Amino acid sequence: MVQIGAALPVSGHDITPGAVAAVAETAERMGLGSVWTYERLLRPTEPIPMGGPGGPVMDAPQAWASIYDPIEALSYVAARTERIMLGTSVLAALFQPPVMLARRLATLDQLSGGRLLAGVGQGWMAHEFDAAGVPMSRRGAGFEEQLEVMRAVWGPDPVRYEGRFYRVPECEIGPKPFRAGGPAVLVGAATPPAVERAGRLGLGLCLVAFAWDALRDTVSDFHDAATAAGHDAASLPLTVQVNGAVSAGGPVDDRAPLTGSVEQVADDLVELDRLGVDHVYWAMIDPDEQLEVLGRLRTAYAERV
Numbered sequence: 001m002v003q004i005g006a007a008l009p010v011s012g013h014d015i016t017p018g019a020v021a022a023v024a025e026t027a028e029r030m031g032l033g034s035v036w037t038y039e040r041l042l043r044p045t046e047p048i049p050m051g052g053p054g055g056p057v058m059d060a061p062q063a064w065a066s067i068y069d070p071i072e073a074l075s076y077v078a079a080r081t082e083r084i085m086l087g088t089s090v091l092a093a094l095f096q097p098p099v100m101l102a103r104r105l106a107t108l109d110q111l112s113g114g115r116l117l118a119g120v121g122q123g124w125m126a127h128e129f130d131a132a133g134v135p136m137s138r139r140g141a142g143f144e145e146q147l148e149v150m151r152a153v154w155g156p157d158p159v160r161y162e163g164r165f166y167r168v169p170e171c172e173i174g175p176k177p178f179r180a181g182g183p184a185v186l187v188g189a190a191t192p193p194a195v196e197r198a199g200r201l202g203l204g205l206c207l208v209a210f211a212w213d214a215l216r217d218t219v220s221d222f223h224d225a226a227t228a229a230g231h232d233a234a235s236l237p238l239t240v241q242v243n244g245a246v247s248a249g250g251p252v253d254d255r256a257p258l259t260g261s262v263e264q265v266a267d268d269l270v271e272l273d274r275l276g277v278d279h280v281y282w283a284m285i286d287p288d289e290q291l292e293v294l295g296r297l298r299t300a301y302a303e304r305v
Contacts, residue, residue, distance in 0.1 A: 001305055002272045003033025004298050005087065005281030006290055010037045010073050011063040017076065020068070023291065024077040027084060030295050034085035034117065035077060036241075036281045037070040039092050041128045051190070052124035071104050078112035087117035087279065089206055089241050090188035094123055094142065095132040098149035098166055099173065106154060106177045114178030117279065119206040119239065120147070121188030138165065144197055147185070154182035184237045192221065199225025204237030209257045212271070215240070219275050239279040240272060246282055246293050258282070262293065266300035273305065 006027040009019045024035050043064035049055040074086040086108070093101060109116040122139040123129060129136045145163045152161050153173050161168040177183050186206040187198035198205045199222045209215055223233035244259035252260035258268045258280065272280060285293060 002269050002277050002301070003085070003279045004269075004294055004301070005034035005036050005085075005279050006032055006294055007281055007283055007285065007287075008035050008037045008073065008077065009287050010068040010070070011040070011066065013066050015066065015068060019287075020073060020077065021080045023287075024081050024084065026291050027294075028081045030291065031298065032084065032294060034087050034279050034281065036087040036089050036283075037068070037073050038089055038283075039070050040064045040067050041092070041095065041131055044125070044127045048125065048127070071108055074116070075108050075111055078108065078115065084115070085117050085279070086112055086115050087186075087239065087281070088119045089239065089281070089283075090119040090121035090186070092123035092128065092132075093120040093146055093150075094134050094138050095128065098146040099153055099168060101146075102150040102153035103173065103175070105150075105183060106175050109177040109179075109183045110175050112178075114183070116177075116183040117186060117237070117239065118183045119186040119188055121206075122194075140193070141165075144201070147187075147201060147203065150185075151182060186237055186239050189218075189222075195222050196225045198222060199227075199231070199233070199236070200229045202226060202229065202231040202236065204239065206239045206241065208241050208243055212257050215257065216275065219277075234276060237279075238275070238277045239281075240277050242280065242282045243284060244282065245285045246297055248289055248293050248296075262296045262300050265297055266304055269297075269301045270304050 008023055027035050043060045047057050047059050049057050070088045105118050122143045142165045145165050149161050149166050152159050154177050157172040158170045159173045160170040184204055186204040188206045189195045189198055195218055205222050226233040242258040244256055246265050247261050250261055258265055
């Protein structure tokens with residue numbers, strides 16, 4: 001059964017710790033499965049190609065100008081909740097050395113009692129790479145190597161790694177994650193090579209839902225890559241982010257997957273369940289309506305499964 005997640009109110013100039021805690025605590029009381037945050041280092045003051053080169057050129061959202069750091073925000077939420085899963089969709093992993101990021105995520109995983117869903121991606125905005133002092137050419141092979149270093153750090157001591165981009169001399173590194181092997185790692189993937197990499201490495205996948213055929217094909221390709229590499233594809237975590245909303249009103253005629261009325265989206269969740277998706281959350285629901293709508297959706301979906 002797909003777990004329904006809520007977006008934490010972590011961006012914009014009017015964000016407050018109290019609002020973040022209130023959403024997380026209420027979502028847990030309602031029985032939702034997860035809460036989610038994301039990462040942006042900055043908001044460019046000039047129009048940018050959204051999603052990277054080739055994307056539509058437009059002004060970046062004003063909310064990007066002020067965003068709580070995802071790891072610190074989820075550490076705060078971990079102390080205010082007991083059961084709900086804590087997700088990032090996604091962290092721009094390349095902006096931190098892999099040993100540092102692995103230790104920070106392991107600390108959060110320990111503080112939360114193993115509730116972390118660590119969504120990580122390569123990043124796409126040139127302004128952020130410039131500000132972080134990391135070349136965009138590090139993407140691809142460098143990102144894969146970073147994931148390998150992080151998994152090594154989470155493994156048994158002594159840790160040692162020799163690669164093209166990163167080197168870790170033999171040493172002891174802690175804390176280790178709450179469970180052996182580390183938290184669930186979900187790779188944010190939008191291209192076939194990224195999907196293949198996630199499956200080949202035996203990691204999870206974090207997708208954005210745009211069209212049903214594309215979503216089905218991507219999940220199939222991911223499972224094929226995992227199986228070919230000797231992994232149990234069905235056991236690898238799958239998360240879907242929806243860049244849209246569930247409406248509190250009536251049916252919508254022309255709609256993207258997982259958007260529209262509560263009843264329409266409840267039907268869509270049945271299809272997500274067939275695809276083996278574990279968690280889904282909506283990034284663009286009105287914060288004042290989010291929990292009420294998601295509560296209705298949870299009830300409607302439960303009636304279908």
